[in-house]
Amino acid sequence: MSVLSVSNLSKSFGGVDAVRDVSFALGAAEFLALIGPNGAGKTTCFNMLNGYIRPDRGSVTLEGVELVGRKPRAVWRMGVGRTFQITQTFPSMTVRENVQMALISHHRRTLNMTRRATRLYAEEADTLLARVGMAEEAARPCAELAYGDLKRLELAIALAHRPKVLLMDEPTAGMAPSERIALMALTGEIIKSEGVSVLFTEHDMDVVFTHAHRILVLNRGTLIAEGTGPEIRANPMVQEVYLGGGTVFKGEANDA
Amino acid sequence: MGFYFAQFLTGLANASSLFLIASGLSIIFGVTRIVNFAHGSLYMLGAYFAYTLITTLDAGGFGFWTGVILAALIVAVIGAVIEILVLRRIYRAPELFQLVATFGVLLIIQDVTLAIWGAEDLLGPRAPGLSRAVRIFGEPIPEYDIALIIIGPVVLGLIWLLFSRTRWGVLVRAATQDREMVGALGVNQRWLFTSAFMVGAFLAGLGGALQVPRESVSLLMDLSIIGEAFVVVVIGGMGSVTGAFVAAVIISVLNAFGVLVFPQISLVLPFLVMAVVLIVRPYGLFGTAASAHGPPTVPEAPMKPMSIAGIAVVAAAVALVALLPRLDDGFILVLMIDVLIAMLFAASLHFLMGVGGMVSFGHAAYFGLGAYAAALAVKALGLPMLAAMAFGPLVAALGAMIFGWFCVRLSGVYLAMLTLAAAQILWGVTFQWQSVTGGDDGILGVWPARWASSKPAFFYLALVLSVAGLVLIRHLAHSPFGYVLRGGRDSPIRTEAIGIDLRAHQWLGFILAGAFAGLAGVLFAFSKGSVFPDALSIGQSIDGLIMVLLGGVQALIGPIFGASAFVLLEDYISRLDYWRAILGGVILVIVLAAPNGIAGGLSGLWQLVRGGRKTGERA
Numbered sequence A: 001m002s003v004l005s006v007s008n009l010s011k012s013f014g015g016v017d018a019v020r021d022v023s024f025a026l027g028a029a030e031f032l033a034l035i036g037p038n039g040a041g042k043t044t045c046f047n048m049l050n051g052y053i054r055p056d057r058g059s060v061t062l063e064g065v066e067l068v069g070r071k072p073r074a075v076w077r078m079g080v081g082r083t084f085q086i087t088q089t090f091p092s093m094t095v096r097e098n099v100q101m102a103l104i105s106h107h108r109r110t111l112n113m114t115r116r117a118t119r120l121y122a123e124e125a126d127t128l129l130a131r132v133g134m135a136e137e138a139a140r141p142c143a144e145l146a147y148g149d150l151k152r153l154e155l156a157i158a159l160a161h162r163p164k165v166l167l168m169d170e171p172t173a174g175m176a177p178s179e180r181i182a183l184m185a186l187t188g189e190i191i192k193s194e195g196v197s198v199l200f201t202e203h204d205m206d207v208v209f210t211h212a213h214r215i216l217v218l219n220r221g222t223l224i225a226e227g228t229g230p231e232i233r234a235n236p237m238v239q240e241v242y243l244g245g246g247t248v249f250k251g252e253a254n255d256a
Numbered sequence B: 001m002g003f004y005f006a007q008f009l010t011g012l013a014n015a016s017s018l019f020l021i022a023s024g025l026s027i028i029f030g031v032t033r034i035v036n037f038a039h040g041s042l043y044m045l046g047a048y049f050a051y052t053l054i055t056t057l058d059a060g061g062f063g064f065w066t067g068v069i070l071a072a073l074i075v076a077v078i079g080a081v082i083e084i085l086v087l088r089r090i091y092r093a094p095e096l097f098q099l100v101a102t103f104g105v106l107l108i109i110q111d112v113t114l115a116i117w118g119a120e121d122l123l124g125p126r127a128p129g130l131s132r133a134v135r136i137f138g139e140p141i142p143e144y145d146i147a148l149i150i151i152g153p154v155v156l157g158l159i160w161l162l163f164s165r166t167r168w169g170v171l172v173r174a175a176t177q178d179r180e181m182v183g184a185l186g187v188n189q190r191w192l193f194t195s196a197f198m199v200g201a202f203l204a205g206l207g208g209a210l211q212v213p214r215e216s217v218s219l220l221m222d223l224s225i226i227g228e229a230f231v232v233v234v235i236g237g238m239g240s241v242t243g244a245f246v247a248a249v250i251i252s253v254l255n256a257f258g259v260l261v262f263p264q265i266s267l268v269l270p271f272l273v274m275a276v277v278l279i280v281r282p283y284g285l286f287g288t289a290a291s292a293h294g295p296p297t298v299p300e301a302p303m304k305p306m307s308i309a310g311i312a313v314v315a316a317a318v319a320l321v322a323l324l325p326r327l328d329d330g331f332i333l334v335l336m337i338d339v340l341i342a343m344l345f346a347a348s349l350h351f352l353m354g355v356g357g358m359v360s361f362g363h364a365a366y367f368g369l370g371a372y373a374a375a376l377a378v379k380a381l382g383l384p385m386l387a388a389m390a391f392g393p394l395v396a397a398l399g400a401m402i403f404g405w406f407c408v409r410l411s412g413v414y415l416a417m418l419t420l421a422a423a424q425i426l427w428g429v430t431f432q433w434q435s436v437t438g439g440d441d442g443i444l445g446v447w448p449a450r451w452a453s454s455k456p457a458f459f460y461l462a463l464v465l466s467v468a469g470l471v472l473i474r475h476l477a478h479s480p481f482g483y484v485l486r487g488g489r490d491s492p493i494r495t496e497a498i499g500i501d502l503r504a505h506q507w508l509g510f511i512l513a514g515a516f517a518g519l520a521g522v523l524f525a526f527s528k529g530s531v532f533p534d535a536l537s538i539g540q541s542i543d544g545l546i547m548v549l550l551g552g553v554q555a556l557i558g559p560i561f562g563a564s565a566f567v568l569l570e571d572y573i574s575r576l577d578y579w580r581a582i583l584g585g586v587i588l589v590i591v592l593a594a595p596n597g598i599a600g601g602l603s604g605l606w607q608l609v610r611g612g613r614k615t616g617e618r619a
């Protein structure tokens, strides 16, 4: 059964279709990749899924409940977590405090004015940080983190609300190849242990083919293919878009 | 009919002067992202230079127009000097630094002007050949007004030509849209910024010079125009010259008719229009989202709870201060009360700006509301002092609730401008509403209850309330709520993405900051025994900003140092001649030499002492 269903999602900016009639379903505990060249509309899709952009048309349902028209914060409450292509964290806080913020919101304590924020949910935050392999970093100022660490921190933040669905926009951009594989393996484990469903975008085809259960290919705003790794590899349309080979993806990984 | 048309033409003539100054302000903001508070000073200088040149040069049309153009050119050169000496060094600083620095320039120019031209208003000659009136629909219209009505659009056309036909103009427009891009093109940014500032200064100077035949030249010209010029720039959209023109016409024509219905409206109307426009179009009529924010700032270090040693030091300091009445019950005590009030006011502003990232240029609104509410509670409602002291912050919070609802819908410079508008509206109301507020005469006889009437008693009252306020504010900053505000300042996107209604939290933060400012205002009213509209003037707002800046924005303890330093400094130098220039100089030195303020400087020292531990930690 699908957790997240997307149908006919469309958005144009000033007459140019960024996303057109995109429909797909994300199954329970599925690891689904959304790939496509730069400018294909992947981030715009994500932005519509979690309420940053209102689609011109289409619907997004989470376990049957419509998400379109809800604010990002409401979508998050309903169980859709998100990491960003350009990381969004709180640079003036420590790594642990970043996660504590998410936990404070998860436990609905944001209006509390009596407690000391740093004392709330510190252990829970450390558990989450350990989950993404950042226990060592907990006390460091977030502003000092390397880019790859910021991505992992975002993952820990997203997990704080025990999401049903996790949207990860280029989670491994800016990481070394070994780090990429480690993060994806970690995400795979989280999917298994937590039962969360993950939709992610990624430029590294090795990563995609190794980890994704299923792959969606977006080109100029429309879905041109959908299937398992081998199916996608064999698809002539996909090969045409990528000029015949996975290696071309590598070059794009940098200009995220 | 004829009368209304004449009124309309008067509005258009006013629009031309307003457009000249506002377009310069807008160009400067567009390119440099600096809100130039000293722009009114350039306008004033234009008028003074033109006065001197016109009266010195031979009379006659040639002398007049030569004088006007020369005056504008001189001001352009002065603009270049200011840009090179001051602004160039703070392009990457936060908005607050820039605003306060340009305010420092304003202070210096005021005193220099005073030294050169004296305090007397100067009445310039009429424009030769344009000194009479023509009759239109039977109504007399000054010829000079008609000349101005023509000059406005002509200047707009010239700017348009400059922008669309020259490489310089293309660069200026590119910089207005995306500053990084210009850097990437390898253009000499320094030259571009200086020249843009010169053009802006020229336009301001021209605007001032053209006023000489219309109004007497005085030292009040700078502040009297700057509020309206800000409004015009914001309504038009910061960086948009066309927007400035449209907005200048809207404001001036509305004002020309508004005064017919309700003569006092002119103080409030521009700000009301601005508030309405910003609510409907958050970036002004012709502005875009990109123009709202200054440069990104260096993230501050994570907050740390106060150490035991720190708490001991603070407790000792409070205890020492509490001993003060034993040493002196006169002047020093009065000064100390001022310091305490200033600390609370500055801390409330810092909570809004430093913690919440909402830069307010009009925080005095809530200080003044508190002060007036307490004064009226005592005088009109006959409430006892303590009840009035509770009433003041409540009213201030209510005001902050109303204005804050609008303000938190905006961000960056636009938010700052809307707070300024709110404060100006309130100032206008208190100034005009004679029957309730006493207008310019203020409210007198607001004395404390008998038990608190001796200086030491009131001092202890102020000490208890201020310290309690400061402790509460600090506690709030460390609470989950305070962290949410900091989160919103760091990354609004992330804050929303973890399920937080940021606006609602910011609104509440705005209200709380207003309430604390109101409490400071209440203490102020009772300590002085009177309230005047000054309590919510731009000057009072700026004082608060200077205190925050002096203390250091990135430290919770900053406002305490900043307020003390400011009050003591002001008390000392306000007895000197040319104290404005001295204060301006001090401000500039601090902005340019110690951008982290006193607290930043101290924590830097502390780190040196402790042997160069990791940078970035703070007091």
Ligand SMILES: Nc1ncnc2c1ncn2[C@@H]1O[C@H](COP(=O)(O)OP(=O)(O)O)[C@@H](O)[C@H]1O
Pocket: A013, A018, A036, A037, A038, A039, A040, A041, A042, A043, A044, A045
């Ligand atoms: N806010 C926006 N305004 C205008 N155009 C946009 C906006 N966001 C994205 N686009 C355009 O939509 C297209 C898809 O962009 P995006 O979703 O970021 O692609 P991807 O994430 O696949 O690289 C691009 O052509 C981009 O320029």
Ligand SMILES: [Mg+2]
Pocket: A042, A043, A044, A085, A169
């Ligand atoms: Mg993208």
